[in-house]
Amino acid sequence: MGLIVAQILTGLANAAALFLVASGLSLIFGVTRIVNFAHGSFYMLGAFIGYSLMQVLPGAIGFWSSVLLAGLLVGVIGVIVELCVLRPVYKAPELFQLVATFGVILVIQDLALMIWGAEDVLGPRAPGLKGIVRIMGEPVPKYDLALIAITPFVLFGLWYLISRTRVGILVRAATQDREMVGALGVNQAWLFTGVFFLGAALAGLGGAVQLPKGGADLLMDFNILAAIFVVVVIGGMGSLPGAYIAAVLISVLNVFGVAYLPQSTLVLMFVVMAVVLTIRPYGLLGREEVVGEHGQVGEPEQPIKPAGVKARIAVALLLLVLALLPLFGSKFATILATDIIIFCLFAASLHFLIGLGGLVSFGHAAFFGGGAYAAALLVSYVNAPMELAFLLAPLCAGMAAVIIGWLCIRLTGVYFAMLTLALAQLLWSLVFQWDEFTGGDDGMVDIWPAEWLSSTTAYFYFTMIVGIGGILFLRHVAHSPFGYALRASRDSARQAEATGINTKRVQWMAFSFAGAMAGVAGALFVFSKGSVFPVELEIARSFDGLIVVFLGGVKTLAGGVVGAAFLELVKDYLTRLEYWRLALGILIIIVVILAPNGIVGSIRKLAQRSGLVKNHYE
Amino acid sequence: MLELSGVNSYYTKAHILRDLGFSVQAGQVVSLLGRNGAGKTTTLKSIMQLVKPRSGSISFEGQSLTALPPHRVAKLGLGYVPEDRRIFTDLTILENLEVGRQPARDGVYEWTIDVLFDLFPNLKERRQNRGKALSGGEQQMLSIARTLMGNPKLLLLDEPSEGIAPVIVEQLAETILKLKAEGLPVLLSEQNMHFARIVADRAVIVEGGSVKYDGTFEDLDAQPEIRDTYLSV
Numbered sequence: 001m002g003l004i005v006a007q008i009l010t011g012l013a014n015a016a017a018l019f020l021v022a023s024g025l026s027l028i029f030g031v032t033r034i035v036n037f038a039h040g041s042f043y044m045l046g047a048f049i050g051y052s053l054m055q056v057l058p059g060a061i062g063f064w065s066s067v068l069l070a071g072l073l074v075g076v077i078g079v080i081v082e083l084c085v086l087r088p089v090y091k092a093p094e095l096f097q098l099v100a101t102f103g104v105i106l107v108i109q110d111l112a113l114m115i116w117g118a119e120d121v122l123g124p125r126a127p128g129l130k131g132i133v134r135i136m137g138e139p140v141p142k143y144d145l146a147l148i149a150i151t152p153f154v155l156f157g158l159w160y161l162i163s164r165t166r167v168g169i170l171v172r173a174a175t176q177d178r179e180m181v182g183a184l185g186v187n188q189a190w191l192f193t194g195v196f197f198l199g200a201a202l203a204g205l206g207g208a209v210q211l212p213k214g215g216a217d218l219l220m221d222f223n224i225l226a227a228i229f230v231v232v233v234i235g236g237m238g239s240l241p242g243a244y245i246a247a248v249l250i251s252v253l254n255v256f257g258v259a260y261l262p263q264s265t266l267v268l269m270f271v272v273m274a275v276v277l278t279i280r281p282y283g284l285l286g287r288e289e290v291v292g293e294h295g296q297v298g299e300p301e302q303p304i305k306p307a308g309v310k311a312r313i314a315v316a317l318l319l320l321v322l323a324l325l326p327l328f329g330s331k332f333a334t335i336l337a338t339d340i341i342i343f344c345l346f347a348a349s350l351h352f353l354i355g356l357g358g359l360v361s362f363g364h365a366a367f368f369g370g371g372a373y374a375a376a377l378l379v380s381y382v383n384a385p386m387e388l389a390f391l392l393a394p395l396c397a398g399m400a401a402v403i404i405g406w407l408c409i410r411l412t413g414v415y416f417a418m419l420t421l422a423l424a425q426l427l428w429s430l431v432f433q434w435d436e437f438t439g440g441d442d443g444m445v446d447i448w449p450a451e452w453l454s455s456t457t458a459y460f461y462f463t464m465i466v467g468i469g470g471i472l473f474l475r476h477v478a479h480s481p482f483g484y485a486l487r488a489s490r491d492s493a494r495q496a497e498a499t500g501i502n503t504k505r506v507q508w509m510a511f512s513f514a515g516a517m518a519g520v521a522g523a524l525f526v527f528s529k530g531s532v533f534p535v536e537l538e539i540a541r542s543f544d545g546l547i548v549v550f551l552g553g554v555k556t557l558a559g560g561v562v563g564a565a566f567l568e569l570v571k572d573y574l575t576r577l578e579y580w581r582l583a584l585g586i587l588i589i590i591v592v593i594l595a596p597n598g599i600v601g602s603i604r605k606l607a608q609r610s611g612l613v614k615n616h617y618e
Numbered sequence: 619m620l621e622l623s624g625v626n627s628y629y630t631k632a633h634i635l636r637d638l639g640f641s642v643q644a645g646q647v648v649s650l651l652g653r654n655g656a657g658k659t660t661t662l663k664s665i666m667q668l669v670k671p672r673s674g675s676i677s678f679e680g681q682s683l684t685a686l687p688p689h690r691v692a693k694l695g696l697g698y699v700p701e702d703r704r705i706f707t708d709l710t711i712l713e714n715l716e717v718g719r720q721p722a723r724d725g726v727y728e729w730t731i732d733v734l735f736d737l738f739p740n741l742k743e744r745r746q747n748r749g750k751a752l753s754g755g756e757q758q759m760l761s762i763a764r765t766l767m768g769n770p771k772l773l774l775l776d777e778p779s780e781g782i783a784p785v786i787v788e789q790l791a792e793t794i795l796k797l798k799a800e801g802l803p804v805l806l807s808e809q810n811m812h813f814a815r816i817v818a819d820r821a822v823i824v825e826g827g828s829v830k831y832d833g834t835f836e837d838l839d840a841q842p843e844i845r846d847t848y849l850s851v
Contacts, residue, residue: 166716173706173717180704183666184718185692185768 002136007259009135011252013144016151017043017210019247021224022231023158023240024202030175030238031195034086034097035414037543038104039228040221042200045108046074046207047216048116051123054211060127071205078200082193085589090192092596095360099550100592102543105221106585112218114579123211143212150209155244162240171195175238226425226539230269233418234276236286245284267429270422274407277419281411304356304487304557306479322464326457334460335528336572341467342524343544344564347552348471349517350545351560356478357510358490359409362417363424364545366404367515369537371397371522373431376444376532386450386527393526394519400427401515402508409508421539428537443533447526463524470520471561477513478557486510551591553598562600619644619803620665620696620772625674627664627827634660635671636827642772642805647798649818650807651849657827658807659701662774665805666698667691678772695723697770701777701807703761707750711741714749714760718767726769727800734763737793755786762793773797775806779813791816811849823848 025039050070057066085100129146132139162168174181174191182188207216214220231250235242250269257264264271282288307315326334350364374396378389408419431438438444453459477483488496489503496503526532535541544567552563570587574580595602623639635657642648650658663669665676667688676683683691692698706714715731722728735742738759744752752760758778765773775794779787787810794804794817808814814821815835823831823838825848831838838845 166719169709169713169716172713173709176706176708177704179668179688180700180706181717182688183668183692183698183700184765185689185720186717187687187689189687 002138005136006138006140007255008252009140009144009148011255012151012248013141013147013213013251014255015244015247015251016147017206017213018224018227018231018251019151019244020154020206020209021203022228022235022243022247023155024199024206025228026232026235026238026240026243027171027195027202028199029232029414031171032086032090032192034101035095035417036101036199037098037225038081038101038108039199039203040223040225041105041108042074042078042203043207043224043228044112044216044218044221045077046070046204047123047211047214047220048112048121048207049073049204050208050211051121051216052116054124063124063126067205067208070208071201074204074207075197075201078196078203079193081200082196085593086196087189087192088593089596092592096550096554096592096596096598099547100589102547103585103588103592106581106588108585109218109221110579110582110585116216118218120217121215123213123215125212129212147209151244155240158240167194222540226421227269229418229421230273233415234273234283236283237414239283239285242283242285263433266432267426270425270429273422274419274426277411277415277422278407281415283415304478306475319464319468323461326460331456334456336568338456338460338463338528340565340568341463342521342528343548343568344561345467345470345524346518346521347545347548347560347564348474349514349521349560351549351552351554351557352474352478352517353510353514354546354549355554355557355559356483356490357486357507357514359507359511360413360417360546361408361420361511361542362539362546363404363420363422363542364514364518365537365539365541366420366424366427367397367401367518368522368525368541368545369431369532369534370400370427370515371519372526372532372536373438373444373522374519375523375526376447377438379447380444386448386453390523390527393523394516397519397522398512398516401512401518405508405511405515409504409511421542424537424542425539428534428539431537432534438534441534443531445531447532448530449527453527459528463528466520466524470517474517475557482506482509547588551588551598553595553601556598556600556604559598559600563598566599619679620805621675621677622661622665623675625661625664625671625676627660627669627671629660629669634669634827635664635674637674638824638828639674640822640829640832642803645798645801645803646820647794647804647806647818648820648822649814650805650822650824651809651811651814652807652824653809653849656824656848658824659776660827661824662698662776662805662807665691665774666696668698692768693720695726695769695771696774697765697768697772698774699761699765699776699778701780703757705749705752705757705760705764708748710748711745711752711760714764715767718764720768723769723771726771727802728769729766731767734766737796738763755782755789758782758786758790759793766797770802773802773804773806775804777807777809779808779810787813809849811845 021039021043025036028034028036050066053066053069054063081104085104086097089097089100126143129142132141133145162171170181170186170191174188178188227250231243231246234249235246250272253268253272254265257268276284322337325337346368350361353359353361353364371393375389375393378384378392379386404420404423407423408416411419432440434440448454449459453462485496485501485506488501489506493503522536525536548563548567549560551567552561553559571584574583577583591599597605620642622641625635625638626633627635638657638661650661652658660669664671665683667683667686671684678694678696681694706717709717715734740756741759741763744756749757749760778790782790791813797804806818820833821831821835821838822829823844830848831844
């Protein structure tokens, strides 16, 4: 009994930082509709800044003022990010801003590396709270008790601010209808900045306050990111009490998980989220998001059309040059081109889902990695010839997409995105932890193509035919009646239903199809590398896809492919630099600000304005 | 006090307002009349800068509005009540009013919550209710009251009588006349000719995004062909 109480107390103490960070994310999303990927980075900065301050400021007063100052400073950093990076792109299509925040992550990672070095930092213990207290015979750190005591006050303070003050009323009003708040004389731009300050400051506080328990390291930004998204979604977007309950739930379960079922810890929170969302699609205390409630963001969708003659000729020429690459390029260039084509196919399949289906999936890597693993398992265990494994892999990925899609399609918006993330994460942890079957962290090796494809050149041509064939097939489907039905379901589900389209079924089919096409890319990938590791199923791989789709232009058919090729080429060059993340992050931010419609979309706009290209819909 | 001339506004590519121009004088209630799609709502949105006109000038008390963001336009004293009311459904009535609150202005009637509750007794009874619990008529009252909390110098009312029970429409007409008696000028858009002539001093008929008639209702009665051409009665 005593042990269980002690474990619950540990869970409650762990919930403190998680709640602080998650509530900031929830606030920022609620008002600005920005999915702030950089929130984990604010948390990390809070920890490092708090650590540095604690080195200078002595005693208990020094400790607690360091925590508060760290929060304030991170809040100011948040304001800088909002003013410099996000304000220029508020009018861009919804979710485009997440690309910008991804750039911020990279920049902050390298800046932290420059300032604090690569070594993990051990957090100082809180003066005056160093010892333990025995509760029912079990030792409980005093600092844990302090955290447990403080958190409800923070929750109350935030609740009071949001529900009882004028600022809180304005924030809630802006959550619902920003434009109307502006028309009533409130400068909502400053309201946004204020919310960003508060959200970032909460993340910074969370980072500083957990120092005595967890210290600071350069991985903590990504490590907490998934957890805080899960907390916000389980609690219900925009609900502070919900975030608190979810943070406690996750933290307490996690403590028990570590004690009794250690292999569950990687996936526990995602299982909880999947269960909660299946029962309550909008989280514990959330409410349904009404589509279109927040008004149209950006310009209306432009109809897409098949490429014109000139564009076809240009693409044909480009392909011709690509086909000649093995003849005059180096072996390295051929391998790079193979990688790029594979990534382009992956991006194109995700673009199909996001751009045409309006289904923003945060877990598309499940199908890329799924296809790769399916092929590898077939080769390893049933000695399947490469050709057979290559044919079956997309089917396996497609089947996985059928199942995951069935679970996710009922949800919309951010909830849909988060459930895809959770289920992808489940698949990842399955592969990661099932050592005997999948090799776990060591991956699967010796998965080579058949004899006739064993040379780099032969495999390059194979990739070109399959990969580019796949991309063209995706384009073809976009222009088929199925593509029309999919776009109709995206633009107006109600009207589409009224014309006899079963929108949920169309979306489910699109999800499965996109999954299968990602599986093709995965199969191409595994045979080109000869191996596959769990990293291909990771959140980071899903985010890669997401970034290039938006960077290339989500509202243009070529966006995914162009974005993928661009990023892959740039990365190949930049990763040779010492601080390549900084360079890449700044580059992404610059592209985002200069090309708010994505690379393809913005180039087209420019061309239309200068009269080079006619706009057919005028 | 409000002057529009040569205003051209677009929704992305659709040309909605074409060289539209008219003015509102202090103390007047002016009604924009016209069919669905004539450009009435776009006119009001263009004044508020919720739709940015591509050309033409809009000025209020001599100050140009065309480069300003909507919140600055509101701060100058233009109170906007949108067609679909756009109350904050998750906020209580009191909170909705709080969003609209702005400091008092020199020489302008200063509205308080108590005065507004006298004007709209229904709202007082339900002041702790959330916006989504209100009927259409109550939402309209709330939307007007919320805008009055900003102590406007000129009120822009977009189709206030649309979709509201006839009894409430009568109350609404009385309310607008009371506002006029307080010296608050009003520019309202209407399809309901009957409602418009009860409250308004002047009619401005819009069709195809330009002004087709600008004058008194009496003069309009003398020209039935204008009424028949531009208004569906």
